[in-house]
Amino acid sequence: MNGALERILLNDLKVPADRMSPDVGLDDAGFDSLAIVELSELLGERFGIDISDDEIKRATTLGELDRLIEQKQQKEG
């Protein structure tokens, strides 16, 4: 998984390491409505990635979220 996403999930959002798998759903990883805002803010602040809450919500798994962030990074990089 993308380093940016992985670091934020593990260190900031405290997603348990055993749930860090691309096929895990956002709900199963413990994402609640505040976690979506936290992730969006942290990606913007630390990596300059502009991603909305709705875009995050549309990703059903961590793998999809990972791909979305990679696309954004390429576009903005």
Added chain:
Amino acid sequence: MQTQHRPAAGGTGDRAAIICGIGAALPPTVVSNADLCARLDTTDEWIRTRTGISHRRLAGADVSTEDLAAEAAAEALRSSGGDRVQALVLATTTPDLRCPATAPAVAARLGLTGIPALDLAAGCTGFLYALATAVGFIASRTADAVLVIGADRLSTLPAPQDRSTVPLFGDGAGALVLRRGSASDPGAIGPMVLGSDGAYNDLITAPHKHSGALQMQGAEVFRHAVDRMSAASTQAAQAAGWRMEDVDRLVPHQANARITDFVARKLAIPHHRQLQNIQHVGNTGAASIPLLLTQAAADGQIAPGHRLLLTAFGAGLTWGATTVTWPDMTT
């Protein structure tokens, strides 16, 4: 487009405002998450992971905002060594009546009949707005000492069955006594940063009793709270000539532990320098900052000489921040 009020010095010359007394009051009824689970469709884990709260204190029908405010204020006056105050400012979103204001009754209960006394509403930022008002009373020679109170019964605002907002709120009060002094004295209130943005007034609303209950758009509130409190804190620290690493204690309004943790992280203030009591009292609105200060001073988490950065955010939207070096006083 928005503007933010330029920070003004918190009083100048020999008319700066100095903290010289502090006190707090909590109603006796302790309500745990387990107690709430018995009547709401929620769980202890849901409440703790989303808010950081495990208990709150509730006033019930027999304890008024006036009662809480008067008790906290009496303690603050005692701790100031009985300083005579010439004005009283009460920040509250939950006055006992729409009219008259609660503050004159609090003043009368304290034997202070005759002094100017007013309520001030700025949501959970109310205490910082009240502090700025008191600083102004001292600077303008309206008073040489002012009682500043934050008191709220926020538990009265949500619909009784609203599982997303009922667990958040607790009731309580906190108060400070400010006296006239020099800006270089320990306890001098630093430059105040205050702001508001009514374009977002629908994010937190509580219509009057009988016409609906509190509504809050949690995710958007989270984003604004984090952004506004971090920006105001940065501005207040800069205006005081402090670097963030100079801050010994961050004293944030206890809105939600995840909000205050996020603000501290954004400001690069380590967790152990962030004061937190939301676990035991919930979000107590305008009471939150003076209540936190009183408890932290009593248990030694803040000590004379500590540089404190105070910040708050609330309905309005409103926000603010200021600095103070903690004075040596009896608590």
